[in-house]
Amino acid sequence: MPSSVMPTSRRGDGQPAPAAVSTAGLRKSYGDKTVLDGIDLHIPAGSVFALLGPNGAGKTTAVQILSTLITADGGQAQVAGHDVATSPDGVRASIGVTGQFSAVDGLITGEENMFLMADLHHLSKREGRRVTAELLERFDLVEAAKKPASTYSGGMKRRLDIAMTLVGNPRIIFLDEPTTGLDPRSRHNMWGIIRELVTGGVTVFLTTQYLDEADELADQIAVLNNGKIAAQGTADELKRLIPGGHVRLRFSDPSAYQAATVALREITRDDESLTLQIPSDGSQRELRSILDWLDSAGIEADELTVHTPDLDDVFFALTGSTVPNQPSQPKEDVR
Incomplete structure (x- = not known):
């Protein structure tokens, strides 16, 4: 881990x-x-x-x-x-x-909910109305202020x-x-x-x-x-923290693909799609190095894409859980 x-x-x-x-x-x-x-x-x-x-x-x-x-x-x-x-x-x-x-509280209006909260904070009626008005405007709730919150x-x-x-x-x-x-x-x-x-x-x-x-x-x-x-x-x-970042090179010319395969080290090759994966942290220095190498070798890749781990990868690696980015319904944690 x-x-x-x-x-x-x-x-x-x-x-x-x-x-x-x-x-x-x-x-x-x-x-x-x-x-x-x-x-x-x-x-x-x-x-x-x-x-x-x-x-x-x-x-x-x-x-x-x-x-x-x-x-x-x-x-x-x-x-x-x-x-x-x-x-x-x-x-x-x-x-x-x-x-x-x-x-x-859905049984009372949005404004009344705000007034109730102001009372709980022991604000004076005047101060409570001022704060309520400011916050309702700030959160774009003025038009709905007098409607029941249940709506x-x-x-x-x-x-x-x-x-x-x-x-x-x-x-x-x-x-x-x-x-x-x-x-x-x-x-x-x-x-x-x-x-x-x-x-x-x-x-x-x-x-x-x-x-x-x-x-x-x-x-x-x-x-x-x-x-x-x-x-x-x-x-x-x-x-x-998570390994797996890489640069993906795709070729349309089989001879260019073979030349790159022979010259590059630590690659993962896919002969069917003519693609190579090179381990990389996606830094500008590494990308420039790869591009410079392609130019100096006279090899032209049709497509270069960069993959870096995202938080989905981090979450899965650290917790072993499926990524929770689309929960179907609200759930409470344990207690």
Whole structure:
């Protein structure tokens, strides 16, 4: 199995960036089932962190511990500078949580849902109305504000859910599979919302089963498997952990194909399709070297394509699971 990449984010002065979320040796079990087995995380403020893993890997358990909904069996965790065990009120005052199942009350209007959240945050009526109006406009829900939330589409409910989460002006938001079940357009709209949140200085802790979502949004990604972090790093760093990158040369001239076959080493050949595969990390230097060699040898390939491992390959290699990029229906993790 590939080794983990464990980067440490640093500020311009060389000092470690302040952590919005950090854990050390975090553990949680249910009976004889170990869900989290010593989790270490350091998530810089103002970034998007994605936690990937198959169903039952413990992603939701991690969110529940960090948002003080349940307690860990061991280890330490700090959120917004507050210890989740000794200062849960400080944690709750600093965070917002949106689960894969909406907290929206469908029996009342979108606006009334917002007012209810403002009351829970002890905002004055005047402040509650101001914040509600701003967030409804920001999330393009003004026209639907006075309609029962039960009439909203899935994407509208998710937008309302996040708007409700922002009433308390949290600096850290946990999004537990926020786009599960949404159509592609709604998913892309949600990605735009997440980017805007981070631009505004919010830290986003994202769990997702969509690998393209993590690739698109996350500054750092961790893959959780069998209760442990199997690997952690940027999307590019994780992709480099997985072997299998190659350059594919296709020829239409059999003589050119044979010449290349004789001259090149460490190739995989397909005589029927006249194609060669050359192991490569896809770097510009390697591509230039291959092209220079073809030119100097007077060999012309009709097609050159580059394949580098993607997050699908990473996920499969690290977890042994089928790639979870199209779940048929929302599913909870173990507890």
